[in-house]
Amino acid sequence: MENTRVILKRRPVGEATSDCFAVESEILGALPPGKLRVGVEYISVDAGTRTMLRGEGFHMQVGIGEPILAGGVGRILESNVEGWEPGQAVRGGLCAQTIATVSPEQLEKIEETHLPLSAWLGVLGGSTGVTAWIGVRRVAKPGPGEVFVVSAAAGAVGSIAGQIAKRDGASVIGIAGGQRKTDYLTNELGFDAAIDYKSEDMGARLKELAPEGVNVFFDNVGGAVLDAVLDNIAMRSRVVICGAVSQYDDMDNVSGPSMYLRLAERQSIMEGFAYFHFPESIPEATRELKDWAMEGSIAMPEEILDGIDRYPDALQFMFQGGNLGKLLVKAH
Ligand SMILES: NC(=O)c1ccc[n+]([C@@H]2O[C@H](COP(=O)([O-])OP(=O)(O)OC[C@H]3O[C@@H](n4cnc5c(N)ncnc54)[C@H](OP(=O)(O)O)[C@@H]3O)[C@@H](O)[C@H]2O)c1
Missing domain, CATH: 3.40.50.720 (NAD(P)-binding Rossmann-like Domain)
Incomplete structure (x- = not known):
């Protein structure tokens, strides 16, 4: 199994241009006990990610040579954890990559509805x-x-x-x-x-x-x-x-x-x-947003860049005002 991931090559000075990132592939070995492999479908592109590339600050920081921190949604491909079956839709800090190897504590199961998986990063994110x-x-x-x-x-x-x-x-x-x-x-x-x-x-x-x-x-x-x-x-x-x-x-x-x-x-x-x-408000917020989304009474605009190799352009695209609604990268 091969994972393609986007790493931080150098810290941006000014705009986060695509040359600050590198796209690299790695062959994944056997899945360790207690771990899951998730095929990432969508990666969330957030304005706040720019503040994680500085090396210091309020948010978690991305190290040089490390994958870009990002929320994602996808489906379990392989599991060494009871109760987490292949095919299950999940959301979590999957990073900018195509296959995430993670622990179940890093994930949340997504309930299957008629909403697209991407909604769990957008209106429900x-x-x-x-x-x-x-x-x-x-x-x-x-x-x-x-x-x-x-x-x-x-x-x-x-x-x-x-x-x-x-x-x-x-x-x-x-x-x-x-x-x-x-x-x-x-x-x-x-x-x-x-x-x-x-x-x-x-x-x-x-x-x-x-x-x-x-x-x-x-x-x-x-x-x-x-x-x-x-x-x-x-x-x-x-x-x-x-x-x-x-x-x-x-x-x-x-x-x-x-x-x-x-x-x-x-x-x-x-x-x-x-x-x-406001952790106490997150369940109520999610429930109400989901109700509105399910009944179609809230618009959920999104802009999707297709392919993991588009991630390096994504922040620049956002900071130039390219996106209307939620910006996502489709990893698979
Ligand atoms: N407080 C929190 O817990 C929290 C959590 C998540 C996000 N946020 C904040 O929410 C805001 C929106 O984040 P988002 O991820 O949803 O991004 P977003 O609004 O989808 O994208 C950023 C938008 O900002 C505008 N923009 C970019 N550079 C600008 C500039 N120099 N001057 C004016 N407008 C500019 C662009 O639209 P135009 O075409 O209109 O310029 C761009 O589309 C950010 O400030 C982010 O940090 C806060």
Whole structure:
């Protein structure tokens, strides 16, 4: 059996270009006792992975020569563990590779439904749908009539966060790059409005769309986008920091919000969160997202790059704004 895996060849400086990675093959020996072999079908591509390539930081780090850490879904090919049969669909930290040799503690069995396996990384994924659910329901808590703005709105987390805020009665404005994405947000996801930060004046558009100010901002981007929204917050607003994708390429020189004094002026709060700090909410989030997905009442956009050899391009593709919805690499 041969595994093809993507390793980190050198730490990126700036953009994570494909030459930072190498694709290599290895022949797998006999399966050790207590282990399973999983044929990986989809690999999750996450903006946060860029922060794992630095060698230091908040998240787990990828060592030079080691496979890229990534969530994945697939099926058991071979098992030396009772109760884990070949054919079983599973999810876990499978890394960017085609065949993962893992222990059962690293895996979760996936219930077979009509949902595609990829949904378990997208709308039902911890770093995607569940993050959006926890950020909206446990942290941002938008209510009926409030203006909810989300950045990277057509991305994996943002597209789900905006849909949940809409369900909760908020008026939702998405900020995203390019007309393909802004059209998608208003025409397909039912957002009330969308701003193309690449071609429009964000401040002017926010003043026009939310003359009374923004009540809740769910920020995935940071930098200039965060400043533009801070400048337009309402009294007693909540600014929720989910991430700051505009800053990940140069974390030694993060550009902080220059408009943060609006928080004091408008009696507002800014709060960050990570979904894994809410373990008690993960089952409820997953259950509700699954119900919506099964009944077809939540859109689950995804963009798939076909083949493990596409993984080295995937982060660059994402950081250039190529993906609409959840970005995945199809390993098999
Ligand atoms: N707090 C948590 O627990 C948690 C968990 C998972 C993810 N996150 C955060 O959630 C955010 C979204 O992650 P994701 O994996 O779902 O990625 P994603 O939104 O699917 O993809 C990232 C998007 O960010 C936009 N972008 C990239 N560079 C940008 C820049 N310089 N300025 C403005 N926009 C830029 C691009 O869309 P455009 O075309 O619109 O530019 C791109 O499609 C990230 O900040 C991530 O760190 C947080």
